Every structure is written in structure tokens, then in C-alpha cells.
Amino acid sequence: MENEKDNANKDIVKELYADNVDAVRRYVYSLCRDNEDTNEVVQETYLTALRKASQFVPGTKFLSWVFSIARFKFLEQNRKNAKPQIFLSTETLEALASETDNNPFSEDQELARHKVQALKKCKEVLSQRNQEYLRLRYEEGLKPAKIAERFSLKPGTIHHALSKTRTFLKNCVETTLYKETKFPPPAQ
Amino acid sequence: MKSTQHIEDLTEKYIDEVLTEKENEQLNHLLKNSTEARQIFLSKTHFDALINESSYNPETNEVKEPATHRTASSKLSPFVSVLALAACGVLGFFLHSVLQEKDADQTHAEKSLYLAQVTHVSGGAKDVLSTGLYLENKLFDFKEGVAEITMFSGAQLTVQGPASIHLNSLDEIRISHGLLSLEIPQTAKPFHLITPGGTIRSSESKFGLKVTPEGTVETHLFDGLVDFMDNDGKQLVSLDGQQALRVLAGETTRISLQPHLFPGMRGTTDNLIASGNFEQGIIINTNKFPQSFNQWSGDIAEIVGAENGIQPTEGKGMLRFRQTYNDSTPNEPKHSTTSSQVFCFIDLKKSFPNGIPEGSQLVVSCKVNRVAGDERTDNRFNLRLSVLSELPKGTSDTFQSHFESAASKSIDTDSDPSTWENLTVIMNAQPTTQYVSLEISALENIHNSIEDTVELDGHYLDDLKLTLLKPPTPAPVLVTSL
Numbered sequence: 001m002e003n004e005k006d007n008a009n010k011d012i013v014k015e016l017y018a019d020n021v022d023a024v025r026r027y028v029y030s031l032c033r034d035n036e037d038t039n040e041v042v043q044e045t046y047l048t049a050l051r052k053a054s055q056f057v058p059g060t061k062f063l064s065w066v067f068s069i070a071r072f073k074f075l076e077q078n079r080k081n082a083k084p085q086i087f088l089s090t091e092t093l094e095a096l097a098s099e100t101d102n103n104p105f106s107e108d109q110e111l112a113r114h115k116v117q118a119l120k121k122c123k124e125v126l127s128q129r130n131q132e133y134l135r136l137r138y139e140e141g142l143k144p145a146k147i148a149e150r151f152s153l154k155p156g157t158i159h160h161a162l163s164k165t166r167t168f169l170k171n172c173v174e175t176t177l178y179k180e181t182k183f184p185p186p187a188q
Numbered sequence: 189m190k191s192t193q194h195i196e197d198l199t200e201k202y203i204d205e206v207l208t209e210k211e212n213e214q215l216n217h218l219l220k221n222s223t224e225a226r227q228i229f230l231s232k233t234h235f236d237a238l239i240n241e242s243s244y245n246p247e248t249n250e251v252k253e254p255a256t257h258r259t260a261s262s263k264l265s266p267f268v269s270v271l272a273l274a275a276c277g278v279l280g281f282f283l284h285s286v287l288q289e290k291d292a293d294q295t296h297a298e299k300s301l302y303l304a305q306v307t308h309v310s311g312g313a314k315d316v317l318s319t320g321l322y323l324e325n326k327l328f329d330f331k332e333g334v335a336e337i338t339m340f341s342g343a344q345l346t347v348q349g350p351a352s353i354h355l356n357s358l359d360e361i362r363i364s365h366g367l368l369s370l371e372i373p374q375t376a377k378p379f380h381l382i383t384p385g386g387t388i389r390s391s392e393s394k395f396g397l398k399v400t401p402e403g404t405v406e407t408h409l410f411d412g413l414v415d416f417m418d419n420d421g422k423q424l425v426s427l428d429g430q431q432a433l434r435v436l437a438g439e440t441t442r443i444s445l446q447p448h449l450f451p452g453m454r455g456t457t458d459n460l461i462a463s464g465n466f467e468q469g470i471i472i473n474t475n476k477f478p479q480s481f482n483q484w485s486g487d488i489a490e491i492v493g494a495e496n497g498i499q500p501t502e503g504k505g506m507l508r509f510r511q512t513y514n515d516s517t518p519n520e521p522k523h524s525t526t527s528s529q530v531f532c533f534i535d536l537k538k539s540f541p542n543g544i545p546e547g548s549q550l551v552v553s554c555k556v557n558r559v560a561g562d563e564r565t566d567n568r569f570n571l572r573l574s575v576l577s578e579l580p581k582g583t584s585d586t587f588q589s590h591f592e593s594a595a596s597k598s599i600d601t602d603s604d605p606s607t608w609e610n611l612t613v614i615m616n617a618q619p620t621t622q623y624v625s626l627e628i629s630a631l632e633n634i635h636n637s638i639e640d641t642v643e644l645d646g647h648y649l650d651d652l653k654l655t656l657l658k659p660p661t662p663a664p665v666l667v668t669s670l
Contacts, residue, residue: 026234026241030233033205035244087202087205087207088216089220092215092216092220096229099223099230102227103230105234112238116238116241120242123242135243138239144204149301150301150302151301151302152340155206159201159204159206163200163204166200166203169235169239173235
């Protein structure tokens with residue numbers, strides 16, 4: 001009987017994980033800041049979630065549950081690293097996890113997909129130089145100091161440009177979503 | 189407000205991994221103690237994750253390992269080292285060498301520097317280059333077509349194929365063969381072009397360079413000064429002003445200057461509007477549309493001198509928008525209109541009888557200003573450039589029936605009368621483009637005043653220019669047989 005319940009829970013967790021894997025990945029990336037590390041933590045999170053499937057109570061918030069596993073896996077990976085990359089303390093991570101209401105990482109998956117599509121369009125509007133900064137930062141994973149070397153600029157200039165670009169893209173995505181979909185702009 | 193900005197700045201630095209130790213402590217403190225800080229942080233990091241998702245391509249990244257990522261090879265290193273030891277040194281040495289070589293490549297990649305950007309490309313050069321491409325220290329060659337390369341040192345090269353060029357650094361290129369036009373700006377460090385016949389050095393000049401596969405080098409100096417040195421660095425000849433030189437097998441010969449044999453560099457025409465300075469004497473008609481080219485007409489407006497604390501940008505005159513209606517519509521309900529427009533039609537055929545060069549862009553710009561006024565003072569201006577198939581005729585004709593394409597831009601001006609604001613519109617021109625319309629409007633965007641009052645309190649236009657930005661062009665066919 002226990003086994004049957006475990007297996008049923010496992011199937012539910014598998015299904016929920018498949019539906020929410022992008023959200024999990026986004027959450028883990030926000031902690032790791034590196035795509036390779038993110039992939040490893042996401043994979044470990046999945047395996048642990050399956051192992052602990054019996055602890056998940058169907059009907060409760062799946063993402064809160066799986067994010068807590070991801071957070072633990074992230075901390076575990078950091079402990080393994082010779083030089084931990086963590087910037088946030090365990091207490092800070094717990095404080096952030098307490099923000100369960102209006103947590104953007106738990107937002108509707110359809111909305112998130114629309115945002116990613118809108119982002120691709122909005123990026124095309126950027127100047128070629130800003131597109132290149134963004135490509136180097138996100139596709140090649142270079143930090144501002146490395147990007148600055150390529151352009152013979154100061155790292156602060158690149159960080160400033162990236163920061164402004166992210167603000168522009170956020171506004172652009174919100175405007176695009178408001179115009180093209182049913183999603184309203186967020187309250188100011 | 190200040191703390192909101194502070195948490196936003198710290199989060200942006202967290203995202204880019206540029207937090208200092210102290211800032212990291214501040215960020216942790218704020219996140220532990222403030223719900224608002226946590227909401228801002230979550231919102232920004234979530235959006236950052238979405239940007240990453242829209243950029244990240246796992247398949248690509250598996251092949252192309254980012255230099256700063258902990259890569260597959262570096263993750264394997266300890267494992268490979270153990271294997272290597274077990275295999276008694278030889279295999280270990282081999283594997284270690286391979287990995288080290290890979291690491292060395294990555295170090296080189298990390299140090300790579302963008303030297304230039306491709307700012308125009310046409311013809312067969314498109315097979316190799318694309319507009320907007322950033323160029324590192326590398327060789328590129330193409331059989332035909334033209335590429336414009338803007339070095340980040342400021343030098344501009346227009347290269348015509350067949351050409352083979354290696355960008356060595358910000359101020360040095362090596363040319364095996366090719367036909368080039370160059371503009372070297374005044375720089376602290378001279379620019380060097382290394383050719384099979386010697387090295388050309390220049391700090392400020394415009395010249396054409398022809399390098400044949402057989403090693404003949406011709407330098408045609410259009411402006412400035414260049415030095416020609418042999419490959420040992422010994423100065424052979426200095427060219428000053430409009431001179432030309434051929435070098436073959438160490439022999440130098442003065443030849444006649446022939447600028448037309450080289451690709452044309454990007455250029456801008458003079459202002460194509462004679463009356464864009466709005467000086468006294470220019471008439472602003474109040475018909476619906478101008479009756480001929482280079483005339484101004486539209487809603488009620490006039491040329492005025494300095495007034496209301498506003499000085500013309502240059503000269504003594506500027507255009508003042510008055511009303512949102514013109515004389516051709518006396519019986520229409522005037523209060524329903526909310527923009528005061530003036531038009532000018534230009535016939536481009538007069539300036540370009542053989543048609544507009546392919547790839548050109550029309551650039552129209554103007555300056556606008558207004559009085560400070562009060563909370564009901566309108567502040568918006570609009571500049572519109574339209575391509576027309578033919579001109580509207582008479583008051584009953586409509587603009588739309590001849591409309592082909594348009595580009596426009598608006599600006600909400602500030603309330604400082606001492607500053608003029610710029611409006612610029614750029615539009616691609618077709619070789620067949622002949623008639624264009626310039627339309628500038630002052631809009632009642634704040635308050636729609638009633639008729640029979642001055643609808644616009646003090647809204648001005650000056651310094652209107654229309655130019656054609658011409659792309660680089662290939663040299664005549666006769667010199668392409670390098």
C-alpha cells in the first residue's frame with residue numbers, strides 16, 4: 001500500500017516537475033549565476049525530488065517544495081566548490097524563500113513563456129553594441145571585466161550599459177505583453 | 189526612494205557579479221530585513237533569469253565552451269590526471285599537454301579584443317562579412333563586393349574585393365592584396381598598413397591604396413600626409429597633399445593621382461533644403477499643401493525673430509506655429525484640430541538625376557523649442573518624412589492617395605526656452621525615390637484650445653536639414669582586375 005502511494009506521488013512529482021522545469025531552472029540560475037552549474041543543480045534537484053516524492057503533499061505548492069530542495073542542492077554544491085561563488089548567506093536565502101506571495105519565480109508558466117518570446121523581439125531593437133554586450137554576458141557567460149577588455153573599456157561602463165539594457169528590456173517586454181496578449185502590465 | 193535605488197543598484201551588481209565585499213554585506217543585510225528589498229531583488233533576478241533563458245542555447249554551449257565557465261575539460265581534469273598517473277606518465281603527459289593547450293587557447297580567447305566593426309557590406313563580401321559584425325585579430329578575405337570597416341581607433345577602411353586583409357591591432361593592418369580607400373583621423377598613435385612592398389604610416393590622411401597579388405603597391409594621397417617605409421623600417425618617401433606613388437620591388441615611382449580608381453567612401457550630401465533656416469523673407473503659405481517644390485505651406489505659421497526669450501539657433505529667423513488650421517478650411521470646425529503642420533515637398537531627381545545610389549538613407553533633422561508657459565502649455569512636436577508617388581494637387585487632393593512610405597518621430601520638449609531640442613528621422617531610400625514630403629507639427633497634446641484664440645503659446649522650429657547618406661561604392665570595373 002505504501003509503495004503504491006509512493007509510486008503515485010512519484011508520478012505526480014515527475015509530471016509537475018516536467019511542467020515547471022523552466023521555473024526551477026530560472027530559480028537555480030538566480031542563485032548559481034552560471035549555466036553549467038545551474039544544469040547540475042537542476043539535475044540533482046530532480047533526482048532528489050523523485051527520491052523524496054513521498055514527502056510531497058499533492059495540492060500544496062509544488063514550486064515552494066521543489067525550490068527548497070533546489071536551494072539545499074545549491075548550498076551543497078557551493079560547499080563542494082573550493083572557492084564558493086555564493087554571495088547570499090543561508091539566512092538571506094531563507095528570508096527570500098519566505099516571500100511566497102507575489103514571488104515572480106512562481107509566476108504563471110504561460111506568462112513566463114510569453115515574456116521570453118517578447119524578450120527575443122525586444123532584443124532586436126537594441127543597438128548592435130548593446131546586443132553584443134548582452135550576447136557576451138549571457139551566451140558566453142563573460143563577466144563585465146572580460147567584456148570590457150574586448151572593447152578596451154572600463155568594467156563599470158559595461159556593467160552600466162548592461163544594467164540600462166535590462167531596464168529597457170523589462171519595460172519593452174511589459175509594453176509588448178500589454179499590446180499583444182491578455183496579460184496586463186504590472187501595477188506600478 | 190533612495191533606499192529603493194540602492195537595493196536596485198546592489199541587485200544589478202549581484203546580477204553582473206561585480207559586488208564588492210562591503211556591498212555584498214549591505215545586500216545581505218537589506219534582504220534579511222526588508223520585504224521591499226526582497227521584492228525588488230526577486231523581480232530583478234527573475235527577469236535576469238528570463239534574459240538568460242532567451243539567450244542560452246544548451247546545444248550551442250555544449251560545443252562552444254564559454255571561456256569563463258567551468259568547462260567540461262576543466263571538470264574532467266582531476267579525473268584525467270588520475271588516469272594519466274595510472275598509465276605511467278607517457279599517456280599522462282600527453283593528456284596533460286592536450287588539456288594545457290586547450291586552456292592556453294581559452295586564455296587567448298579571453299584576451300581577444302574587438303578591433304573593428306563592419307559598418308557596411310555589399311556584393312560578394314556578404315558571403316564573408318555582415319553589417320554589425322565585430323572583428324577581432326584575424327584574417328579575412330573575399331573575392332568581390334565592398335566592405336566598410338570602422339576601426340575602434342577611428343580609422344575607416346572601405347575595402348573592395350578581391351582582397352585579403354589581416355587586422356593586427358587597433359592601429360595596424362596587413363594587406364596581402366586589395367583595393368582600399370582609407371580615412372585616418374588625427375590620432376596620437378600613427379596608423380600602419382603593412383603591404384608586401386613596404387609599410388605606410390599616417391596620423392591624419394585620406395588616401396587610396398592598391399596592392400596587387402604580384403606585390404605592386406600604389407598609394408594615392410587625397411589629403412594629409414603619409415610616409416612610405418621599406419620592410420626594414422627605413423623611410424623611403426613622404427607624400428604630402430595630392431600625390432601618388434608606385435612601389436615595386438623596392439623601386440619607387442611618382443605617378444599621377446587618380447582618386448576615381450578607388451572605392452567611394454561613405455558620404456553625406458549638403459543640405460537639400462534651401463529654406464530650412466527659416467530666415468526673414470521665407471514665405472509660409474497657408475494653403476493645405478505647397479504648390480511647388482521647396483516651398484513651405486500648411487497651417488497658420490510665420491517667420492519671426494527672437495521673442496519670448498527664445499533665440500533662433502542661427503541667423504535671425506525661426507518659424508513660429510500659430511494655429512491648427514489653414515486658409516483652405518475656413519468653414520471646417522477649427523476646434524477639432526489638434527496639430528499645427530507645415531509641409532515642404534522636395535524633388536530628389538533634381539539633386540540625383542541618375543537616381544539615388546542603392547543603399548542610401550535619407551536623414552532629416554530639425555530643432556524645436558517652446559515657451560515655458562504653464563500646466564496647459566502643449567509640449568509635443570512631430571517630424572515626419574514621407575515618400576510620395578506624386579505630389580498632391582489642389583485642396584481637394586489627399587496626401588494619403590500618393591503616399592508610399594514614411595518615418596516619423598515625436599518629442600516632448602522641456603520648458604526651458606534657452607535649449608532647443610533635436611528631432612531626427614532616418615529612412616532607407618530606394619533608387620526610384622523621387623518625391624519626399626517633410627512635415628513638422630506642433631501638437632496640442634496637453635490642451636486643445638478653442639478657435640479664434642492663439643492655440644499655440646510660442647512653439648518654434650528652426651535649422652531643418654535634409655541630407656542623403658550615401659553608402660560606400662565600388663570603384664569602376666577597370667581597376668578590379670587585380
